[in-house]
Amino acid sequence: MEVQQGQFVEVRGRPWLVESVDDTQPDLTTLRLSCIADDAQGEQIEVLWDAEIGTRIMQDDTWAQVGRGAPDSPEVLAAYLRAIRWKSATAADRNLLRANQGAGDCGHAQGDPRQRGPRGSTREGQPSLNESI
Numbered sequence: 001m002e003v004q005q006g007q008f009v010e011v012r013g014r015p016w017l018v019e020s021v022d023d024t025q026p027d028l029t030t031l032r033l034s035c036i037a038d039d040a041q042g043e044q045i046e047v048l049w050d051a052e053i054g055t056r057i058m059q060d061d062t063w064a065q066v067g068r069g070a071p072d073s074p075e076v077l078a079a080y081l082r083a084i085r086w087k088s089a090t091a092a093d094r095n096l097l098r099a100n101q102g103a104g105d106c107g108h109a110q111g112d113p114r115q116r117g118p119r120g121s122t123r124e125g126q127p128s129l130n131e132s133i
Contacts, residue, residue, distance in 0.1 A: 003018055003021060003029065003031060003049055003057060004018065004021065005018050005019065005020055005021055006018060007057055007058075008036070008057075008058040009031070009033070009055060009056065009057050009058060010054075010055065010056050010058055011033060011045075011047055011052055011054075011055050012052070012054075013054075014035055014037045014040065015035070015036050015037055015058060016033035016034060016035055016036060016045075017033065017034045017035075017036050018031055018032075018033060019032045019033065019034055019044075020032040027050060028048055028050060028051075029048070029049040029050055030046060030047070030048055030049070031046065031047050031049050032044065032045075032046050033045050033046070033047060
């Protein structure tokens with residue numbers, strides 16, 4: 001496949017934009033490239049395309065893939081909309097969904113700080129350090 005101006009290529013492990021192609025010599029195609037990677041954006045080099053190792057023309061046209069394939073089923077779309085609605089509702093009203101204060105293995109002492117010891121633990125039948133004997 002022949003490289004053309006405006007294509008994206010991968011050379012030396014980075015993506016590049018082909019700015020110009022000089023193919024006046026049949027076996028030595030010279031490319032002028034501009035780097036499009038974030039860490040070297042705008043860097044320019046000239047390479048001999050046929051002499052470089054590991055080159056490829058990038059055919060990743062993601063915009064061509066948009067809309068291909070079937071749309072989501074009504075059930076999937078409805079589930080997505082319910083999730084968005086619940087996220088909005090819980091963000092607006094903090095008390096809508098709350099964990100039960102008495103849930104878990106901590107028993108009755110979890111909800112009332114007066115019933116907890118200094119580290120929040122009490123045992124049935126044993127007074128905490130806050131209580132008098």
